[in-house]
Amino acid sequence: MHEVSLVRSILNTLEEQFSPEELQQLKQIDLQIGIFANVEPLLMQNAFEAVKETDGRYRQVVLHIESLPIKIYCEDCGVSSLVENYVFVCSRCKKPSNQLIQGTELLIKRVHFDD
Amino acid sequence: MVDKSTKAARGTVLCDNANMNLLKANDFVAESIRKKMAEMGILLLNITSSAGSGKTTLLQETGKRLKEEFKIKILVGDLETERDAERLREVGVEALQIVTGGICHLEGQMIVQAMDAIDLDGVDILIIENVGNLVCPASFDLGEDYRVTLLASTEGDDKPKKYPRMFFTSDLVLISKSDLLPHLPFSVEAAIQDVRDVNPEIEVFPVSSLTGEGIDKWCNWLREKAIAKRKSTTASV
Ligand SMILES: Nc1nc2c(ncn2[C@@H]2O[C@H](COP(=O)(O)OP(=O)(O)OP(=O)(O)O)[C@@H](O)[C@H]2O)c(=O)[nH]1
Ligand SMILES: [Mg+2]
Ligand SMILES: [Zn+2]
Numbered sequence: 329m330h331e332v333s334l335v336r337s338i339l340n341t342l343e344e345q346f347s348p349e350e351l352q353q354l355k356q357i358d359l360q361i362g363i364f365a366n367v368e369p370l371l372m373q374n375a376f377e378a379v380k381e382t383d384g385r386y387r388q389v390v391l392h393i394e395s396l397p398i399k400i401y402c403e404d405c406g407v408s409s410l411v412e413n414y415v416f417v418c419s420r421c422k423k424p425s426n427q428l429i430q431g432t433e434l435l436i437k438r439v440h441f442d443d
Numbered sequence: 444m445v446d447k448s449t450k451a452a453r454g455t456v457l458c459d460n461a462n463m464n465l466l467k468a469n470d471f472v473a474e475s476i477r478k479k480m481a482e483m484g485i486l487l488l489n490i491t492s493s494a495g496s497g498k499t500t501l502l503q504e505t506g507k508r509l510k511e512e513f514k515i516k517i518l519v520g521d522l523e524t525e526r527d528a529e530r531l532r533e534v535g536v537e538a539l540q541i542v543t544g545g546i547c548h549l550e551g552q553m554i555v556q557a558m559d560a561i562d563l564d565g566v567d568i569l570i571i572e573n574v575g576n577l578v579c580p581a582s583f584d585l586g587e588d589y590r591v592t593l594l595a596s597t598e599g600d601d602k603p604k605k606y607p608r609m610f611f612t613s614d615l616v617l618i619s620k621s622d623l624l625p626h627l628p629f630s631v632e633a634a635i636q637d638v639r640d641v642n643p644e645i646e647v648f649p650v651s652s653l654t655g656e657g658i659d660k661w662c663n664w665l666r667e668k669a670i671a672k673r674k675s676t677t678a679s680v
Contacts, residue, residue: 330548426642
């Protein structure tokens with residue numbers, strides 16, 4: 329979707345948290361993106377490359393994306409299960425559930441700096 | 444979010460729960476819209492679909508039938524043109540176009556600005572026609588009471604599995620252009636099954652703005668929700 333604005337928003341978040349000197353040492357950004365977040369990892373990588381082109385400060389930075397599967401919680405069983413093929417049923421009792429507990433994340437999990 | 448230490452950042456820094464600002468900010472705005480609509484007793488709907496699935500035509504029909512009974516206003520998101528708002532005004536419904544200038548979805552902030560530009564006094568139902576696209580609008584809460592998604596018979600019945608987030612977040616799915624069903628390989632049963640895989644309890648029914656099939660049912664649904672919304676507000680005052 330709006331991958332370029334997401335990339336900008338990641339960098340803005342980091343710029344709020346770290347000084348320009350620190351960001352010069354930035355090496356890698358680890359993202360966690362739920363597969364229900366409607367964000368394509370590949371498009372995100374492309375958007376990041378495009379932003380790097382126009383903003384020289386991040387030329388040395390690698391973007392690492394971990395995809396998170398969808399998980400739901402079943403109140404009856406008290407268990408969470410993975411959603412496969414977008415069928416939202418409890419893996420144990422097969423009852424439908426729409427209690428999402430994972431899958432819509434758009435998280436900056438870690439950032440790595442040069443030592 | 445990040446542990447702000449006094450030392451310069453080195454090595455690996457964990458950023459727990461650093462949700463990207465873009466969506467966090469939108470959720471905040473959406474909540475403020477929801478609060479305002481609750482106070483005013485206005486039913487707010489967000490209508491989504493792929494491009495050209497019949498949103499504006501359905502809203503024209505809806506306006507024609509319900510405008511004497513309810514005060515309805517419509518906000519229409521569109522990439523570039525004013526056309527949809529004009530089509531709605533032609534049938535006597537007040538409509539404001541939100542031209543997104545190429546942005547593929549509406550965000551809460553755009554709705555807040557549009558609401559400032561119209562008079563909400565006495566309005567019963569405010570309808571947002573979202574940009575025609577099943578991907579991006581799914582992630583942006585606009586503070587709506589209900590999200591209604593149109594799936595046109597001309598689109599193919601595999602859409603729910605291709606765009607699950609939209610169907611997961613919807614409260615009602617209308618299979619639009621149902622008059623064309625006899626000519627198309629679209630299976631209503633298969634589409635309903637796929638929608639319910641993603642969203643088990645959701646109501647799904649066919650509508651046609653051309654023949655009127657399902658339009659009364661849709662208007663009744665809307666009437667019931669609008670009356671309930673008004674009651675919930677007068678009850679809490
Ligand atoms: N056969 C048939 N055609 C319809 C029906 N509803 C809409 N159409 C046609 O479908 C086309 C698109 O309809 P719109 O109402 O403009 O669709 P939309 O979802 O508002 O389109 P965008 O705002 O561009 O995403 C028009 O040519 C309509 O005449 C219907 O119920 N049956
Ligand atoms: Mg339209
Ligand atoms: Zn269960």
